Amino acid sequence: MMKKLWGIWLMLPLLAWAQAQPLGDDPAVEARLKALSTELRCLVCQNQTLADSTAPLAEDLRREIRELIAKGMSDKEITEYLVARYGDFVRYRPPVKAQTMLLWVGPSVLLVGGLAGLWLALRRRNQILVDDNDEEGEEA
Amino acid sequence: MIPELGHFALILALLLATTQAGFSLVGAARGNELWMTAGVSAARGQFFFIGIGFLSLAYAFYSNDFSVLYVASNSNSALPVQYRLAALWGGHEGSMLLWATTLALWTVAVTVFSRHLPPVFKARLLGTMGLISIGFLLFILLSSNPFERLIPAAMDGRDLNPLLQDPGMVFHPPVLYMGYVGFSVAFGFAIAALLGGELSPEWARWTRTWTTVAWMFLTVGIAFGSKWAYYELGWGGWWFWDAVENASFMPWLVGTALIHSLAVTEKRDAFKLWTVLLAIFAFSLSLLGTFLVRSGVLTSVHAFATDPRRGLFILGFLALVIGGALTLFALRAPKVGLGGKFGMVSRESMLLTNNVIMVVAAGVVMLGTLYPLFLDALGLGKISVGPPYFDTVFVPVMMPAIFLMGLAIFARWKNAALPDLMTRLKWAFGVSVVVALLLPFVMGKWTPMIALGLLMAMWIITTAVVSLRDRLQKREGGMIAALIHLPRAYQGMIVAHLGVAVFIIGVTMVKGYEVEQDMRMSPGDNATVGSYSFHFDGIQDQPGPNYMAAVGHFTATRNGREVAVLEPEKRMYTVQSMPMTEAAISAGLVNDLYVSLGEPVSEQAWAVRIYIKPFVQWIWVGALMMAGGGLLAMLDPRYRRRNKTQQGDNA
Amino acid sequence: MKPAFKYLLPLAIFLVLVGFFAAGLKLDPREVPSPLIDKPAPAFRLPVLNAAGQTFSPEDMRGQVWLLNVWASWCGACREEHPVLMAMAQRGEITLVGLDYKDTDAEASGVLTQAGNPYKTVAVDADGRVGIDYGVYGVPETYVIDKAGVIRYKQIGPVTDEALHTKILPLIKGLQ
Numbered sequence: 001m002m003k004k005l006w007g008i009w010l011m012l013p014l015l016a017w018a019q020a021q022p023l024g025d026d027p028a029v030e031a032r033l034k035a036l037s038t039e040l041r042c043l044v045c046q047n048q049t050l051a052d053s054t055a056p057l058a059e060d061l062r063r064e065i066r067e068l069i070a071k072g073m074s075d076k077e078i079t080e081y082l083v084a085r086y087g088d089f090v091r092y093r094p095p096v097k098a099q100t101m102l103l104w105v106g107p108s109v110l111l112v113g114g115l116a117g118l119w120l121a122l123r124r125r126n127q128i129l130v131d132d133n134d135e136e137g138e139e140a
Numbered sequence: 141m142i143p144e145l146g147h148f149a150l151i152l153a154l155l156l157a158t159t160q161a162g163f164s165l166v167g168a169a170r171g172n173e174l175w176m177t178a179g180v181s182a183a184r185g186q187f188f189f190i191g192i193g194f195l196s197l198a199y200a201f202y203s204n205d206f207s208v209l210y211v212a213s214n215s216n217s218a219l220p221v222q223y224r225l226a227a228l229w230g231g232h233e234g235s236m237l238l239w240a241t242t243l244a245l246w247t248v249a250v251t252v253f254s255r256h257l258p259p260v261f262k263a264r265l266l267g268t269m270g271l272i273s274i275g276f277l278l279f280i281l282l283s284s285n286p287f288e289r290l291i292p293a294a295m296d297g298r299d300l301n302p303l304l305q306d307p308g309m310v311f312h313p314p315v316l317y318m319g320y321v322g323f324s325v326a327f328g329f330a331i332a333a334l335l336g337g338e339l340s341p342e343w344a345r346w347t348r349t350w351t352t353v354a355w356m357f358l359t360v361g362i363a364f365g366s367k368w369a370y371y372e373l374g375w376g377g378w379w380f381w382d383a384v385e386n387a388s389f390m391p392w393l394v395g396t397a398l399i400h401s402l403a404v405t406e407k408r409d410a411f412k413l414w415t416v417l418l419a420i421f422a423f424s425l426s427l428l429g430t431f432l433v434r435s436g437v438l439t440s441v442h443a444f445a446t447d448p449r450r451g452l453f454i455l456g457f458l459a460l461v462i463g464g465a466l467t468l469f470a471l472r473a474p475k476v477g478l479g480g481k482f483g484m485v486s487r488e489s490m491l492l493t494n495n496v497i498m499v500v501a502a503g504v505v506m507l508g509t510l511y512p513l514f515l516d517a518l519g520l521g522k523i524s525v526g527p528p529y530f531d532t533v534f535v536p537v538m539m540p541a542i543f544l545m546g547l548a549i550f551a552r553w554k555n556a557a558l559p560d561l562m563t564r565l566k567w568a569f570g571v572s573v574v575v576a577l578l579l580p581f582v583m584g585k586w587t588p589m590i591a592l593g594l595l596m597a598m599w600i601i602t603t604a605v606v607s608l609r610d611r612l613q614k615r616e617g618g619m620i621a622a623l624i625h626l627p628r629a630y631q632g633m634i635v636a637h638l639g640v641a642v643f644i645i646g647v648t649m650v651k652g653y654e655v656e657q658d659m660r661m662s663p664g665d666n667a668t669v670g671s672y673s674f675h676f677d678g679i680q681d682q683p684g685p686n687y688m689a690a691v692g693h694f695t696a697t698r699n700g701r702e703v704a705v706l707e708p709e710k711r712m713y714t715v716q717s718m719p720m721t722e723a724a725i726s727a728g729l730v731n732d733l734y735v736s737l738g739e740p741v742s743e744q745a746w747a748v749r750i751y752i753k754p755f756v757q758w759i760w761v762g763a764l765m766m767a768g769g770g771l772l773a774m775l776d777p778r779y780r781r782r783n784k785t786q787q788g789d790n791a
Numbered sequence: 792m793k794p795a796f797k798y799l800l801p802l803a804i805f806l807v808l809v810g811f812f813a814a815g816l817k818l819d820p821r822e823v824p825s826p827l828i829d830k831p832a833p834a835f836r837l838p839v840l841n842a843a844g845q846t847f848s849p850e851d852m853r854g855q856v857w858l859l860n861v862w863a864s865w866c867g868a869c870r871e872e873h874p875v876l877m878a879m880a881q882r883g884e885i886t887l888v889g890l891d892y893k894d895t896d897a898e899a900s901g902v903l904t905q906a907g908n909p910y911k912t913v914a915v916d917a918d919g920r921v922g923i924d925y926g927v928y929g930v931p932e933t934y935v936i937d938k939a940g941v942i943r944y945k946q947i948g949p950v951t952d953e954a955l956h957t958k959i960l961p962l963i964k965g966l967q
Contacts, residue, residue: 020665020676023658023747030658041524043823043928047382049526052375056893057928060919085926087826092526094511099520103511107504107533114496122484122492129481417801424805437815451816459809466802473798510811517814522823 029069036065036075040082041090049092143208146196147287150237153189153244154277156182160247161270168263168335176263180251183266186273187248194228194241197286201228207293210234210286216299216715218686226309227300232434232450233286238313239430240276242321247273250325250350257346264332265325272324275457283450299715302687308368316361316388320426322354323391326398327423330416331465334472339416344406347419349774351402355395356770362388363763371725376656376734376751378759381530383438386509387429390502394422397498399770400491408488408553410479413469414495420469424462425502431458437513483555490548497541504537505530535592542596542644545637546603568602583653593648600641604634628776636769643762649755656751662744670752672733673697674706679746687711687720692737692746696726706735708748732756825926825945832859832936833924840891840913841900847888847914849940856966857886858959859934860910860950861922864891864898866930872949873906879955880909885963889913892922892930935959937966 024030034051040061042053050058061082068078082090094100160182167175197210201224206212214234215227229238247269254262280286300309329347333339365385370378379385398418405415432438435451482488508525515521546568550561576595580586608623611630615622623631655670663678677693694706704726711720723736731754738747827833832849839845849859860876862869880887889910891899896915903913916922925934935944944962946954 020659020661020667020748023660023741034656039526039528041526047380047526052373052377057919060923064920064923084826085923086928087522087823087926089522089524089823092524093528093532094523094525099515100511100523103507103525103529106507107500107537110500110503110507111497111537114500115493118493118496122489125478126481126484129478420801431812435812435816436820437812437818438820452813455809455812455816458812462805463802463809466805470798470802510808512820513815513818514811516818516820517811 024066029066032069032075033062033065036078037062039092040079041092043086043090142196143200143205143287143289146193146200147285149189149192149196150277150281150287153186153193153240154274154281156186156189157270157273157277159270160186161267161274164263164267164270168260168267171260173259176259179263179266179270183247183251183270186270187244190241190244190277194237197234197237198225198228200287201225204297205293206295206297207290208286209288209290212290212294212297214297214300216297216686218715219297219300219305220685222307222310223300223305226304226313229313230300230304230309233280233284235313235317236276236280236284237286238317239321240273240280242314242317243269243273243276243324245318246322246325250328254346261332261336264335265328268328268331269324272327272461275461279450279453279457283453296715299686299713302711302713302716302718302720303372305686305713306368306372308364308372312361312364312368315357315364319354319356319358319361319395320388320391320429322350322357323395323419323423323426325350325354326419327465330419331468334416334468337472337475339405339412339476341406341409344402344415345778348399348402348406351395351398351419351422352770352774355392355399356767356774358388358392358395359763359767359770362392363760363767366763367760370756371723375736375749376723376753378650378756381508381527383509384429384433386505387425387432390505391422391425391429393498393502393505394418394425397495397502398422401495404488404491405479408480408482410482410488411492411495412476412479413473414492416476417469418495418499420462420465421499421502424458424465427454427458427461431455432509438509480554482553485551485558486556487548487551487553490544490551494541494544494548497537497544501534501537501541504533508533539592539596542600542640545640546599549603549607549633549637565603565606568599568606571602572598580652585653587652590648590652593644593652597641597644597648600637600644604638604641608634629773629778632769632771632773632776634769635772636766639762639765639767639769641762642758642765646755646758646760646762650753650759653754654751656749658738659748659750660741660745661748662742662746667748667750669750671698672703672752674733674735674750676746676748682709684711686715687713689722690737692724692735692748694724694735696733704733706733708735708737710737727757729757730754822947823928825942825947827926827934827942828945830942832934832940832942833921835914835916835921835924837890837914837916837921840889840896840903840915847912849936852886852888852936853940854938855886856935856937856963857888859888859890859925859936861890861892861925861927861930861932861934863894863930864902865894866892868949869931870906872931872951873909875950875952875955876909877907884960886911890921890925891915892927893917893919933959935962935966 022030024033037050038052040050042048042050042055042058044055044057045053048058050061065078068081073081079091083095088095094103096104160179163175163182164179167173167179199205200208200211201215202221204211204215204217204224206215210231210233211227214231215224219227227234229235247266250262250265250269254265257265326347329343329350333343362385365388366378369380370376398415398421401411401415401418404411431451431454434454437451480488508529511525512523515523547561547565550556550564572595575598576591579594580590583590611626612619612622615625657667657669659665659667661667661676663676665676667674667676673696675695675697677695679690679692682689682691689709689711692706692708692710694708695702696704696706706724706726708724709722711722712718713720721736721738723734725735726733731752734751734753736749736751738749740746834849836846836848839847876887879885887910889912891913893916899913899915903910914921919927925932929947931949933946933950934942935946937943943966944959946959950959
């Protein structure tokens with residue numbers, strides 16, 4: 001029964017009211033809000049993004065961001081607006097500054113350092129094994 | 141009465157753990173066989189008494205004994221029985237008891253399945269595990285006693301956190317702990333070898349089976365947790381780079397490195413120090429994870445009651461165990477030989493390179509997880525390091541490892557020729573690039589990340605196919621028969637590697653092509669999301685065992701054909717008056733339809749979030765394939781019969 | 792001894808980590824320091840509770856050292872600090888202004904008539920917008936604002952007797 005009804009609705013464009021409306025008014029604003037709020041931390045939650053949280057403060061902040069978008073502020077300006085109030089803590093992507101240098105450079109340093117260390121160790125190892133005349137190396 | 145029995149059993153278990161450690165280690169040092177045998181008996185006795193303690197607590201939960209403080213804080217008489225039992229590890233005290241019980245289980249498994257080990261070696265292994273057990277039992281008895289009485293008894297319990305009232309809670313923690321704690325065996329092997337000063341290929345072979353089993357549990361446990369978060373948290377994510385997730389991911393990365401490193405140590409008697417160090421790291425990271433979760437030094441979605449005093453105890457224990465192990469390493473390392481020689485381009489060097497990358501990856505995860513703590517401790521401000529950071533940093537680190545994964549299975553031991561490898565793999569490389577470039581166009585959206593993800597997945601798949609073809613050409617008989625007769629270790633390797641490819645496909649597709657819509661829907665409304673149409677049939681109230689639910693009814697259709705009926709729920713748990721969102725998911729090989737009820741927005745209308753998540757199930761299928769590969773490799777006859785010096789042809 | 796150094800490296804790194812962890816045990820990872828310290832208190836003009844037509848603005852407090860206490864009738868921890876605030880108000884050491892955050896007037900007045908009113912004025916921030924400007928993330932929060940209208944200190948969570956006597960009052964004495 002339900003399915004039949006549903007079929008009829010599909011065929012009758014007159015009944016367009018049955019088409020659900022997106023929650024936000026403007027899909028473009030919603031998309032920007034979504035992208036922004038996945039990079040922001042919900043302050044009252046344990047560890048959740050603003051996009052995922054249903055806490056009242058998170059809802060307030062989403063409303064605030066919507067309005068800031070409507071005011072024509074850029075994503076960067078909106079992030080700065082929030083950082084001015086809550087500090088860098090709200091950003092899940094820490095800004096690059098002196099204190100976070102190690103955080104951002106660290107991965108490359110670890111990778112390059114690890115591989116370079118490995119290369120040196122292997123080279124030394126081969127030299128030593130050649131010097132030792134390969135006594136134990138051949139058979140395993 | 142029974143709780144006191146349980147408490148007493150834990151005290152006896154502590155005494156026996158002390159006996160186990162003392163007799164085993166002193167017996168091994170003096171070569172006294174009687175003492176060493178006593179250590180084995182003590183280990184089994186310890187398991188018996190911890191088991192009694194565990195069962196006593198389980199019984200207190202089962203029988204709703206709210207005169208036990210821990211039961212009163214974590215259970216309720218209206219709670220269904222399976223969750224009453226799972227509530228045992230729903231809080232701090234019980235999960236520590238689960239930790240200790242799991243350790244005892246592994247210890248007793250070692251006594252049963254290690255008859256072939258030299259007695260002195262086995263005694264050192266059991267001694268080490270006994271020392272760890274002492275630490276945990278002391279911790280439980282001194283600061284986290286789950287049997288503490290509540291007088292007068294509570295009328296009813298405060299209930300298990302509704303978030304945890306889920307089948308995931310029944311399986312995820314025990315399986316995860318089997319993995320975490322299982323690395324203690326590899327750790328014990330490493331310490332025993334360092335104490336004895338001998339790191340032989342046999343040592344690697346013994347360690348390998350145990351490590352693989354623990355790693356399989358850890359893989360499945362993490363996958364369970366991820367799947368649980370996916371359907372339970374209501375916003376469809378599957379990995380959040382949360383501190384607690386990272387705490388389980390770091391030992392997994394190092395454990396994966398360890399498995400591969402052990403292969404080389406066994407086969408070529410090389411990287412011995414590195415392998416030992418990895419074995420120490422894997423378990424150290426498990427302990428570190430326990431510390432991070434328990435001490436409250438990091439915030440996490442896994443809200444456990446935290447207590448700095450307990451944190452201090454675990455930290456002290458951590459310092460003792462890991463610090464001791466690393467000191468022993470520093471003392472013994474200079475005396476360990478180098479082992480077999482191999483060229484700069486060889487399977488050994490590639491495996492070792494991948495090993496280093498895995499450890500670097502674990503280091504990167506650790507850096508991101510602990511960085512806020514570092515800054516805070518130095519008084520340099522508070523920051524958050526979250527998914528955007530990890531996504532940016534982790535993928536580039538892992539890429540070379542994925543590339544080498546395809547290459548290494550072709551490289552020969554000792555010495556491989558790069559030009560030869562390149563000619564053999566140009567077909568695989570060409571196909572991968574073409575698919576990666578073209579497939580996104582067919583799918584309707586091309587981004588560099590999607591192409592890159594597909595390239596990595598295809599590279600693993602095509603190289604595996606080429607490798608299989610090479611192998612099968614050498615064999616007689618039909619395809620299937622030949623496949624079955626390949627060495628188990630090789631089959632396992634291929635399956636696990638294909639699992640990585642399947643996992644990458646899942647991640648790439650869901651990140652690239654996921655569709656999400658927040659809709660306002662009244663009964664009778666239709667929402668079109670992607671190529672699907674969702675009809676909201678209505679909502680009705682339905683009582684659950686300990687909650688009231690509003691159950692929505694949605695019919696999903698595609699091209700006018702019904703494909704799924706979805707019933708998301710909004711539950712209100714009565715005891716803690718906590719609302720919970722139960723998403724409805726229609727899982728499929730190609731698409732998951734995911735509907736989650738938000739808040740009512742008017743008399744009739746509800747906020748409804750609808751996702752189409754392509755290939756998301758592949759993420760967990762991939763993880764299970766990795767674990768399955770481990771299982772296959774373990775079944776290789778090489779690891780079951782020790783006396784036969786049978787040489788398999790693969791690592 | 793030199794060649795053995797590299798084998799000590801893992802131990803050394805680990806010990807540094809342990810040091811950080813030990814320090815970390817004393818820290819609260821959830822307390823977020825305010826970036827507004829030593830910045831001018833954000834301006835606002837809000838209606839005053841139970842005084843139709845009256846408004847309050849931080850401008851009105853120029854030339855005085857005062858406390859802005861963010862509270863609400865629905866907030867449990869606010870009840871904890873309430874006696875401390877009452878005692879402070881009775882001693883009359885400092886002017887206390889309340890910011891009633893996301894609350895209804897009726898319920899807020901109810902609490903104040905029942906438990907006493909420590910505030911000189913209560914400004915009503917019904918939709919929590921001023922709260923966002925002040926970076927409020929958990930109620931209660933208390934700001935110390937100096938004569939020039941600059942925020943000098945922020946207490947996150949309830950004002951305890953200890954915090955009052957070791958931090959807030961000495962600071963205020965200095966400012967006055």
